Amino acid sequence: MSLRRWVGLTTTTVLLVATLPAGTAAGGASVRVPGPGSPGIGDPYWPLDGNGGIDVQHYDVHDRYVFDTGVLSGTTTVTLRATTDLGRFQLDLLLPVTAVRVDDEPAAFSKPDRHELQITPATPLEAGDVVDVVVEYAGAPGGIEYAGEQNWLADDSEVVTMNEPHMAPWWFPSNDHPSDKATFDVTVTGPATHQVVSNGLLVGRTVAGAEATTHWRSARPMATYLAFFALGRYEVTRGVRDKIPWYVAVSKELPAESRRISRRNLHRSDEITSWLAGRLGRYPFESTGGLSTALPVGFALENQTRPTYPGVYDTSIVVHELAHQWFGDSVSVDRWRDIWLNEGFATFMEVLHAEKHGGPSGQQWLRDTYHGRYVDRSFWKVDLTAPGRGRIFDDAVYTRGAMALQALRHRIGGRDFTRLLRTWVRQHRHANASVPEFRRLAEQVAGTRLDGFFRAWLKAPWPPRATVRNGLR
Template sequence: MRVRIGAAVAAALLAVTTAVAPAAGAAAGQSSRPSPGEPGAGDPYFPLAGNGGYDAVHYDLDLRYQPPTPAPAPLTGELDGVATITIVPTRHLTRFDLDLRGLEVESVAVRGRPAEFTREGDELIITPKTILPRGKAVDVVVTYGGATGRPTDIEGALYGWVTTRDGAMVASEPEGSMTWFPVNDHPTDKATYDVAVTVPEGLVAVGNGDLVGATTQDGRTTWSWSSREPMASYLVTASVGNYELRQTTTPDGLPLIDAIDRDLPPSATAGLAQTAEMIAFFEGRFGPYPFSSYGAIVDDDSVGYALETQTRPIYSRRATESTVAHELAHQWMGNSVSPARWQDIWLNEGWATYAEWLWAEHDGGPTAAARFDEVMAIPADNSFWQVVVADPGPLGLFAGAVYDRGAATLYALRSQIGADAFDRLSMEWPSRHADSTATTEDFQALAEKVSGQDLAEFFDVWVRTAGKPML
């Protein structure tokens, strides 16, 4: 939920899909002639994010982190890592890239043999000793490390491995994972993850998925986490802090693991109290919860927003009830079904905001109709209506209209196709594209199939053009 606190933006096993890099990827993938992979996945907003020529299917990250020394020393940590990445070439591969920003690379091995590597900007370019055969999995081992700071995205917002005084807040949307590990950093290349983080004894490192174990030796504790379901790289976290781990289960037996900063008052986490009820509520609308566990990370430091990191969203200083509902809904809409292009982010944020409306109505707050009316009461000459929701531009990914007009679009769609058809759509969308990615065109096609209506004009008016829709 990249709505920045106090910011102007807030005020207002998987192949790269044909929607991303269609020509180059398809042509190269069909050729038997050995060739290098592309330096990007071809996303129009972030052309060099991700890479071509292979699928990354698993990451095993072994990290060692030393947080900053006490103030007034600089807010800089030290991160050392060994990343073992299992890739499957989609062509006979002579060379390939990983995304990595800032950190130094000590060595690279491919298939157990040293490989040549160079750096160009945020690209780690790797040339193995021999050609990698198409379709045969190989392990790539990168040993790397360096100083951590407080990186920012193209809008100047903190993201990636954000160093804090007692650890780090790790929130990487849209392409900030490359600030802390070598990665194919685009949602179209989902993978499973094992992450082990060794930190000074007394600190806790929190990752995605299931807690495998924690072992302490020589004054340092290694926290090991495993994510069994495929995950987009921007949803990976390994946050470190002065956390208390609180482990419970829902009535249906789903593990809930919350990491709460010990310095926060009880009021900071009051919004988590209804998590189990929210899960059951959204399961009734979107289908079974898609992952093996859930929880939250609430830190007393701040990146200025909350983020739906898979299975374990991160919250800056406070987890409010509405934000908790929003991040939970993302587990279906955004995490299990992720955007095939960053311009499709309204399918994440519109759905999560609409889910907020549904939960508030269920819990005795304003109705979804009232929230829709609030959006439609915004004057037609307001800049809010000038954002093209299905193509907001790289600097408009987190514009208010992406969230609120996106939610209003879904409310209007329900009116257009009827409640029964919309309820079927709400279930079938996350089921059909589970653990994968999709586009606005995919969503329109499914809505048309479920409803039996031609919805081209509806989608053109609501998400593909600027201007206030006429009701």
Template sequence: MPKAVRRTFVLVTTPVALLGAAAPSPTGSSGVGDPYFPLSGNGGYHVGHYDLTLRYDPGSGHLDGKAVLTARATQRLGRFDLDFKGLTVTGLTVDHTKAGFRRDGQELVVTPKRALGKGERFTVTVTYQGKPGPVTDPDGSPDGWIPTDDGAFVAGEPQGAMTWFPSNSHPTDKSSYDFTITVPKGHTAVANGVLLSERTAHAKTTFRWRQSEPMAAYLATATVGKFTVQQYTTRDGIRVYNAVDSREAAAAAPVLKKLPSVLEWEAKLFGPYPFRAAGSIVDHAPNVGYALETQSRPVYDRAPDLSTLVHENAHQWFGDSVSLTSWKDIWLNEGFATYTEWLYAEQHGGDSAQKTFDDLYAKPASDGLWEFPPGDPGSGANIFGTPVYARGAMALHVLRTTVGDPAFFRILRAWAAEHRDGHGTTAQFERLAERVSGKKLDSLFQTWVYAPGKPNRP
């Protein structure tokens, strides 16, 4: 996600409704303990698959939804939570048996009729309806289901997935997905992965999508609009689906034309593209202020420039396939994608990465670039700040100049390969870099990733 124009923080609240019986113990935790978003995710279970059926009317803004979660208990569960905010729950079952539930802010607290045993597989079905809208993040940006003049821009980083489907919404819980989305004829609904079918009947069109590779909930999308669609398969067998708002088509066309070559170039640096599908969703959403690396198909609020296209598709390796373990490590996403922009410019007739580094390093110690370290920004309000992106990229450049190009690019490829479809931490990346390079790098990481203030020049 490129850094957005941020707005004043607004606290979004939801009235609490109580349904069902008092919860027996033991219970799954209401969050996974993330230091920046303590209520994101839930303990006690892992969701293997989401089957989401949605019907959306852009005119009224009304959404009808049915979510079927196939999960496995990681402990004995008499009660567990789902992240779900705002929409009205009309029914809930666990293993096809009616379950008790209550609302507690962003938590949907579920009490199954019988306790679930550790290791037991179970199915949760939630039906719901209402007018979805975004949450406001700590930095003031909208996040989640964001209505537009012809549909909705759906981008969930870091916590917006809960605005449109119940989930275990933390990057540590990754799942496969099926989407069935019905919209008025003339509209297009675009989700992640491969388009399985598109059928029109009774003035409605239903799109079925499948994301087979594991995906964090924040990377899911169901963007709706009046789009022009382009489909093709690259010579590497990647199925590309581009959906473009007509108001952005002229500006987007020359950039989207470069997508296959960008993916090929990134694959040479980082290893094989990690998904079956690729593409772009170019919406006309001027009030959003950012793009997001929604898995397999980034969503853009306007026609992207080439650097943004390079950035969001670099995230398919760094952020999507290899996901965060904690939001404080977001530089592993944004610093890596930003440095990919530098590398692309360097290898395509632009400034060298060294020149970009030098220009940034010339900024005075009072500049916002040095306000906080990229490896621990300090709060959710800072995770999309300049230090995460630019100083994160600078840290990678220092690593590159320290270990040399051959070792550096082996490190990037090994990181993408060894953590594919999984997760990583900064500590793990540091250990991998030391193993591949044969160099002790603790001082480098402490100075450039963790220490506050402007570092001494390397």
């Protein structure tokens, strides 16, 4: 996510009061009855995100959106594996549910709170079972709040589902946490006058009367918050570079000048993807590109294969969101406290891109930023190894995060640093990783202890001393 070039983003941080349903493990005395899956996956920042006991393999989302009513209705098939014996389990969905089937058998369901959908299959699941869970739902996502966020973004001619860390529960049932990735088919029906853009590759579009149904497929694993669709009127351009198809869409609702500038910047997506692949190793996905919306959104987001932007006025934003395809989308956080691995790294790639394209050297940028921020106490107070739920998008996560990487580059040398980044994205490709794992790999690649360095740059509540060890001399 990048929110530095736009003002007006309202991220309200409201204390989440998690009412975990009491574990009502069935109590047959002599018969072993499988217990319930837990309502959260175990992320302390958002205890209800994701769910225990299940591992989703694939989502087949079929949604229909009606602009006049603001109602989204859909049927999603969630193919999941039970990781333990389950008498019941949960998915995350904020919309009202009308029916659930598990492997073609009607299943009992309830909503213990708005976010949780609790499903009791007719036959309990055994650990290792893979089942198709079909959920039917309908409701108006606009105005629905979860964790202090109202993330539905639509007006009477455009919808874009883009947000972080939460977006999926407003439009499909999911195991909503980046530690459970899955492949996706996204099929959306809307007015035939509009187009639908989503992740991955366009499979097809069929028109029936006044409506069109468009099908997109993501064949590589994707975190739920990175899945999106946009329904609107777009200028679409596509092509292929280095065997990677690219697809760029710019909203026709944008003013002509914004449209022109956005088009020019987004049309560099293929070139920038290629430049990043040269630094980081093979592009992890089957397609690239981007979408620019006219909706009043205060940030850009790294939706997998197709980041979404408001009017794009700055190439560095494109570098940032495409760098996330490696840092965040392919290598995803293990827990949200690991957000430095996304934002610090994407911001650092902006610095590197500027260095290679006529801007200041990374080290010059580091020195200037260090002096510029030296007396900013709040900047240094954020602990990048655990910033806290309300600060995962704090400026320090981005800027101090990128400074830490430039300092590391200076400390261990460019050759080892490049090897470190390339090894990191290769080892954790399409998987999850944590800050301590990065620290250990850095020490291994550099062949030296770096605990003092990482403490100074990520954790200490004051500026690192300007030493050789801290990469500042």
